[in-house]
Amino acid sequence: MNIKLGNCRVVRADDMNLAVEQYKLVPQSKNPKLRHEGEKYRWTHVGWYQNLHQALKKIVDCELNESGASDVSQIMQKISDLHEEIEKLEPIKV
Numbered sequence: 331m332n333i334k335l336g337n338c339r340v341v342r343a344d345d346m347n348l349a350v351e352q353y354k355l356v357p358q359s360k361n362p363k364l365r366h367e368g369e370k371y372r373w374t375h376v377g378w379y380q381n382l383h384q385a386l387k388k389i390v391d392c393e394l395n396e397s398g399a400s401d402v403s404q405i406m407q408k409i410s411d412l413h414e415e416i417e418k419l420e421p422i423k424v
Contacts, residue, residue: 331348333382333419335386335389335393335412335415335416335419336389336392336393336412336415337352337353337354337393337396338350338351338352338353338376338389338392338393339351339353339373340379340382340385340386340389343378346380347378347379347380348378348379348380348381348382348384348385349375349376349377349378349379350375350376350377350378350379350385350388350389350392351373351374351375351376352373352374352376352392353371353372353373353374354371354372354373354374355369355370355371356370356371356372376388376392386416389412390409390412390413393408393412394408394409394412
């Protein structure tokens with residue numbers, strides 16, 4: 331299973347758990363031998379969740395934190411946009 335929503339995704343880690351990962355900018359290292367050219371992104375682990383509902387709730391939280399919304403109306407609009415995206419997801423075949 332691989333469900334992508336915004337810059338986050340849910341992946342099946344094992345039979346009992348789901349992992350949430352987020353696509354983030356890798357910061358430059360202070361060690362000159364480990365520095366990279368330009369901007370580098372990679373999938374970083376956010377957390378483990380027992381069911382899809384918990385995993386999607388965490389993704390909504392991550393997206394809200396990164397949205398930069400400054401007032402309640404912007405936050406509510408972002409939440410409704412995310413819920414619309416979740417509803418558009420195709421059913422998962424088991």
